[in-house]
Amino acid sequence: MRKQKRGKRTAQEKANARKNITKAIWRHRELYLFMLPAIIVLLIFSYGPMYGLVMAFQDVKIGVPILQNKFVGLRHFNRFFSSMWFGVTVRNTVLISLLMHIVCWPVPLFLALLLHNCVNTKLKKTAQNFSYLPHLLSVVIVVNIVRLLCDGQSGLINILLREFGKDSISFFGDPKWVYPMFVLSGIWQNAGYDAIIYLGALSAVSEELEDAARIDGAGKLKCIWHIQIPCILPTIVILLILNMGQMFVIGADKMLLLQTDLNIARSEIIDTYVYKTGIGGSQYGFASAVGIFQNIINLGLVVLTNRIAKRLTDVSLF
Amino acid sequence: MKRISGERAVNMVIDVLLVLVAIVSIYPIWYVLIASVSSPMEIAAGRVLFWPKGLNLAAYRKLFEMPQIWMGYKNSILYTSGAVLLDLAVMVPCGFAMAQRTLPGRKFLNTMFVITMYFSGGMIPKFLIVNAMGMLNSPLAFIIPGCVNVYNLILLRNYFESSIPESLLDAARVDGASFTRFFAMIALPLATPIIAIIALFSITTHWNAYLGAQLYLYDPKLFTLQQVINNILSRTSSMLREDISIEELTRITLETNLQKYAVVIVACIPLVIAYPFVQRYFVKGVMVGAVKG
Known part of the structure; x- marks a missing residue:
């Protein structure tokens, strides 16, 4: 909302804005808690697998940490x-x-x-x-x-x-x-x-x-x-x-x-x-x-x- | 006069086509049902078309002696009820939170959810993660990874957004109610229709799931009904001894076929019982989704 003024904002105003946002986040803390389980599941099972992007360029061995697998380029x-x-x-x-x-x-x-x-x-x-x-x-x-x-x-x-x-x-x-x-x-x-x-x-x-x-x-x-x-x-x-x-x-x-x-x-x-x-x-x-x-x-x-x-x-x- | 008869012809064509639609929709299931209770000889001779011939319940008697079917039923009921409860417990509060316009970071979180609808790492990395978490060959692998369905989440969010007036929340907040209290006392009771629809979607998804079960469950004791029936149905007579006579072979083949018909029917029973109650909700569910589109 205040973006258009960004250039002219003084340090005081910036501090205030930050404080307001922190306050707003704190006020909604319960709601974040509501979302937490779903976010965790998505992070693990939807975002987690995106490391498949890396695996596609590796010689994957089970049990080896993901980044220590040998890279094989486009093979x-x-x-x-x-x-x-x-x-x-x-x-x-x-x-x-x-x-x-x-x-x-x-x-x-x-x-x-x-x-x-x-x-x-x-x-x-x-x-x-x-x-x-x-x-x-x-x-x-x-x-x-x-x-x-x-x-x-x-x-x-x-x-x-x-x-x-x-x-x-x-x-x-x-x-x-x-x-x-x-x-x-x-x-x-x-x-x-x-x-x-x-x-x-x-x-x-x-x-x-x-x-x-x-x-x-x-x-x-x-x-x-x-x-x-x-x-x-x-x-x-x-x-x-x-x-x-x-x-x-x-x-x-x-x-x-x-x-x-x-x-x-x-x-x-x-x-x-x-x-x-x-x-x-x-x-x-x-x-x-x-x-x-x-x-x-x-x-x-x-x-x-x-x-x-x-x-x-x-x-x-x- | 001529136009009226033309109109009547159009109506007739529509009626005929719809009768065809109804028959085509139901006939394959009906045929499997009548074949499952007919004599195999009559089926092979092509005499079983509309009604069962040579009533024969042997196949069902045999099925009752197959413990794996009942095991499959038990497992599927357990997993499905667990999955539905978890789905609702995770998604309903999340949908409520996402519907609050004042929530800082709402847009970002929303995008984060939607991205997963269109891009995924694929089946293999997901499988490896489930494996790394030690959930392989455990019902948890069947229940937890899929518990957030973003499409359903959006339906929930839209419902909370459109059916619960902001002023109601503001009033409750002014009176000192927490979000949790407002959610439990006011939002949740108002949301029962959409919760019923999501529960229904979730039940059918988990009850019918095959690939997820096949990926993560290896132990025959843990098999879902879908796995069990597919195993029975894809069994061929190839495992028979080779020294049996042709007549014997034909008899056995006919019997296994009969059993296959019966297995399909046994697997359909819960659905047929539930159908009259749920079909109304299905239509509603589609409409709720359509409003969003």
Whole structure:
């Protein structure tokens, strides 16, 4: 508040200001105490791991103090960039992210429009309640339902294919089925839940506007296209931007569960590779380097989208 | 006249699509349920599609004899309740403190929290820290490192900011109440709706967590339900002796499959029981988050 006067402040004033701040801090001491546990946890488990930045350039040995590990420069990065897994993991990570965020983003929106425009209240309620039930299932359950339904022999899909005289499909043996299984099960699990936010925005669309359009002879489809969608456009844009920031965050768990030895060419993503080389193979330095590589790309995307968002819409994350 | 029939056609299309949505959402779960109580032969012949055929509860009888499932249940219930209590104990006071506009350094602290949402050191250094703290293979590793969820913290902060008028706090302060007293007597009771939502988020996160458990818990006695069921489900018939006949093999395969269906259902039971009560809160939770966006 007093910053503009900073240059002209006398020693006395400075001392006063300092005293005031100390006083204010002292007055709020309980509040700092309230925050202390959370701050400690974050310092240890969120800021602590940022020393991974150092580990990526070291030959890490367990039990050796972090700064006494031998520094190896960019060796881990070079090894990753020149290994065959670099191309595979980056390609899979990028393609799956694109499928999830670009191809699939309209699904919840479409679902919300359907629900909002349904005149049959009972059906609307049932469909909505059913549609977000899968969101509560754990990733283990979802993947195992997929495994059971798509099993090469005893899965429902293959039973039906055989009934109709077709050849059965080895969903887990053939790499080309990884993307569809991953993305479709994702839609199945999350579309209903993601639609809630659009439904909220739609419920705020002015009814008068729509009634007026009705009287002027606009049909339902016209109302959707010319009134509802433009009205919720800000929500759509914000969600799109938020998603962009999370673009390449896929997470290791679901993919690890879907992975088999046979489909690894399409199912190895950066996250699963970090998990395997780091936790499975104990190559801590190397795995950290791979993880850092991904984190830096993510951070870059967040900053970039944030800047674009700020320019275009006044909405920004920070 | 023509326009009205057009309108009716649009409504019909919407209804049909929504019926499809409802079926697609529920059918995989329904199929697993009916398959788990049907005869394996009927399933293999493709005759189990909408209703169970050849009622058969053998798979469930077998499951009741598997101690690891009940162990998993017990562990998951213990860890989840511990985690929810810790989450709330750490985050609710913190959210309240962050909501106070007069707090010196508020902006700095806020930024410090938000940074962790977008940049992390990654899985490996975190694992090494947990290891160095001697928490490996202890439920604490599953509960403590994740107890601050910054997104939920922001929801809490926003709620305290918007729903508790500053004048109320000022009045209480003038009357000599400490922040702690104000928090306990006034803010906390006012915040029950958001606390319920955060508790719900926290319960589902911990109940469903898989990777965290897989990273930090090795001892089968400590396994969560998710780990246990995944182990049962990924078991294949490869461990069988090689000298058995084809018929025997088919029979065993069919039986294990049946058991897999039953395991999925057993793991879903708590959810199905809780769903009618919690789904309302889920919608509310999303809306609370949306206000912020």
